[in-house]
Amino acid sequence: DMKVTQMPRYLIKRMGENVLLECGQDMSHETMYWYRQDPGLGLQLIYISYDVDSNSEGDIPKGYRVSRKKREHFSLILDSAKTNQTSVYFCASSFSSQNTLYFGAGTRLSVL
Amino acid sequence: TQTVSQSDAHVTVFEGDSVELRCNYSYGGSIYLSWYIQHHGHGLQFLLKYYSGNPVVQGVNGFEAEFSKSDSSFHLRKASVHWSDSAVYFCAVSGSNNRIFFGDGTQLVVKP
Numbered sequence: 143d144m145k146v147t148q149m150p151r152y153l154i155k156r157m158g159e160n161v162l163l164e165c166g167q168d169m170s171h172e173t174m175y176w177y178r179q180d181p182g183l184g185l186q187l188i189y190i191s192y193d194v195d196s197n198s199e200g201d202i203p204k205g206y207r208v209s210r211k212k213r214e215h216f217s218l219i220l221d222s223a224k225t226n227q228t229s230v231y232f233c234a235s236s237f238s239s240q241n242t243l244y245f246g247a248g249t250r251l252s253v254l
Numbered sequence: 255t256q257t258v259s260q261s262d263a264h265v266t267v268f269e270g271d272s273v274e275l276r277c278n279y280s281y282g283g284s285i286y287l288s289w290y291i292q293h294h295g296h297g298l299q300f301l302l303k304y305y306s307g308n309p310v311v312q313g314v315n316g317f318e319a320e321f322s323k324s325d326s327s328f329h330l331r332k333a334s335v336h337w338s339d340s341a342v343y344f345c346a347v348s349g350s351n352n353r354i355f356f357g358d359g360t361q362l363v364v365k366p
Contacts, residue, residue, distance in 0.1 A: 146297075173352050175354075182358070183358065184344070184356050184357060184358040184359055185298075185344070185356040187353070187354075187355075190352065190353065192352070200353075232297055232298070234297075234298075236352065238352055241286040241288070241303070241348045241352065241354065242288065242300050242303060243290070243298070243300065243346075243354060244300070245290075245297030245298045245299070246297050247296055247297050248296070248297050
């Protein structure tokens with residue numbers, strides 16, 4: 143079954159708390175992505191990972207970091223969350239040569 | 255600089271109507287062009303993709319898109335829409351480095 147799984151689906155945090163968003167995929171895809179989606183702004187790329195420990199900044203990396211220690215797992219970390227990081231976060235994966243993304247269902251994060 | 259422009263933020267049609275959702279891009283070099291659909295509360299799902307060959311590509315559920323190099327466009331069409339086609343549609347462009355850029359999306363509303 144080809145699937146990208148995100149956990150948790152919903153999360154409420156207070157400003158200054160640390161946040162861990164997790165993403166897994168069962169397709170052995172090399173490339174994984176983290177996007178955030180805000181109303182009227184489409185999808186903004188936060189980080190892209192080309193394989194284990196091979197991560198690159200996207201367009202809006204400030205305030206985020208990532209970890210990829212296994213090919214099937216890609217984490218997004220917010221150290222000391224801010225209210226402007228309230229958003230819906232999507233993880234995606236792809237075979238490097240195909241440029242077709244498979245998305246998870248998203249994590250809705252509220253930072254109060 | 256890569257850009258993707260979806261000129262219509264909202265499109266409303268009646269069930270059975272035809273629809274065209276517009277996408278224009280700017281990108282240097284070889285590109286992949288894709289369309290994705292997002293139903294409310296879900297992640298994006300791949301619809302179709304163009305890389306080379308026949309400029310008209312067929313996707314799922316009766317969708318097709320036509321690539322035009324002269325117009326820098328990749329418009330999505332469907333001959334007869336169903337209420338279940340109501341969703342947000344995203345055009346995307348990507349190159350050889352797996353960086354994928356999305357437009358801001360077009361909200362399609364299909365009225366009964």
